[in-house]
Amino acid sequence: MTLKSITANQLSFVPNQDFVNQANINLQKFNELNKKAQDNYELYWAELAREKIDWHKPFNSVLNQKKAPFFTWFEDGQLSISYNCLDRHVKNNPNKIALIFESDNGQTIKVTYKELLSKVSQFANALKAINVKKGDRVILYLPHSIEAIVAMHASARIGAIHSTVFGGFSSKALADRILDANANVLITADGQHRGGKAMSLKTEVDAAIELLGDKNPIKHVIVDKRINDGKCNFVALRDIWWDDFIANKPTECTPEFMNSEDPLFILYTSGSTGTPKGVQHSIGGYLLGGILSMEWVFDYKDNDIYWCTADVGWITGHTYVCYGPLAVGATQIIFEGVPSYPTYSRFWEIIEKNKVTTFYTAPTAIRALIKAGADLPKNHNLSSLRLLGSVGEPINPEAWKWFYEVVGGSRCPIVDTWWQTETGSNMLSPLPGVQPLKPGSCVAALPGIMAAIIDESGNILDKNNTGYLVITKPFPSQLRTIWNNPDRFISSYFPEEIGHGKYYVAGDSAYLDNDGYFWILGRIDDVLNVSGHRLSTMEIESCLASHPKVAEAAVVGRPHEIKGESVFAFVVTKGGVRPTGEQANSLEKELRDWVGKQIGPIAKPDEIRFGDNLPKTRSGKIMRRLLRSIAKGEEIIQDVSTLENPSILEHLKNKI
């Protein structure tokens, strides 16, 4: 999103009256909530936490700032998130459908709340039987599935800390996470179905454990039989099939009541250095953020059929698939496949078939669907839809308008939700019955979230300015720390350099327009956003540099029509001889595969350019802004006088 495209799109979409009349939050309630939060911040949160969560032991302490920025919320309260997501609904409405699983090949499986509770309890009992206890870490490496939800809830039910690793990550990335979390148990599947193909997952697990060698902490690997191709390798005493693991285990399990501040999960995400950060969330505050946003942003109603397309391996799949929807008792779709299989109508078929009311997806998917078949939604009855959502990156106004008109029939508000792995739940978003929408803007902070933009010295900026996006007050769903690395928590989110450590610094820059609407402009650090996934340029650089033929590498982002941004790498080979022609093509392929293997296919560079050297200042710093211009194919108009070796620019500009 550029300032130019913003000013060109000031058109407002006023919420339609029918929607406003039934909305959970209208303008009056919105103003009341904001006033309450302004007048007495702690009381505001305490009342919401008491109203929305079933506490096993009520809390007295609301926000504790003594160890700032390690804030705590509701710390003397006790609860079970599993109880809040399952048992309390089973009491009222046991036969309500919780999950509608749409498999890659079109098979549908429905699971009621009662059935889900039994599955979770049985799996929890099986985990207990292998001695998994409160506080132990459990790694999940599973496809988007009922089993993934069961395993996450089962861990939570007994107080274990889960860390879900996206199934698209490589064995090396999995190994790093196993080691950092020091987990003894890993839950996986033999493989996964996507786009009509069966792919192995277990081979990655075996490779990860092999890579860890003597350092491997994993003692048990539980394997869901998903593709059943007869090829799954089993290690005696370590590996067990899911069905054998739960066999004969009781289907009732009393939940472990936890302290509100106990860790719920660790989710690794990319930062500006080479190693991923283990973002650690707590229980009570995280749950509250999930529930409030389901009710306020997604305007959740009992008869909704809700569908968030995110994979459970990402934060959106945690908050808006695994926990938030279940906490409010929703019926939701879990889709195993991809939007293009068997045809680009798959999303529209699923919406029509299940009468989906609420559809939450990512701009990259929207752009791909426009390109593949902008007219396809018209062949389907999408009249059940009443609300649309977008997440992960700025949505360009053209994609917004198509989503609004063609998918939503110009009837459904779009909630453009800005948030992060670290914030746990939506932070900035329109409330659909409250503010007029502007395509491409995520509008305003949710009531109680104190968002602002600041300059370098930490001054809060007024409207019509661009600055660093910050949250000025602690909020319940924010991360508590970085697993094993509290110093990195402080330096990443409460840095001295920006805002003097006083505010939560999101790492994004934003523009606040004249109406007080927020427009996210992009990251301020070396993090790329490729198809809504966060990737660290440093991580890809160090991966490339670890290849035996590579001396040095620099990675930048290049704007991409569908992915938003793509990975573009500049590489200097060892020995200093720049490969050309066929040699360059084959090395490019080798390096792309290398990155795919070391990190995962999502991190593969789209293009690699080889040079004798990289453009550096005389003090040896790589001039990234030049590399960004080259990647974009722009004319270099910057001053290159500080460049030590200007001639190499010519090499890098040309693909050979």
Ligand code: WTA
């Ligand atoms: C970006 C995903 C613009 C942003 C939930 C943020 C967005 C990063 C939006 C977090 C949005 C997320 N508009 N940009 N609606 N939502 N982002 O941790 O740069 O995977 O910092 O969490 O995605 O990515 P993460």
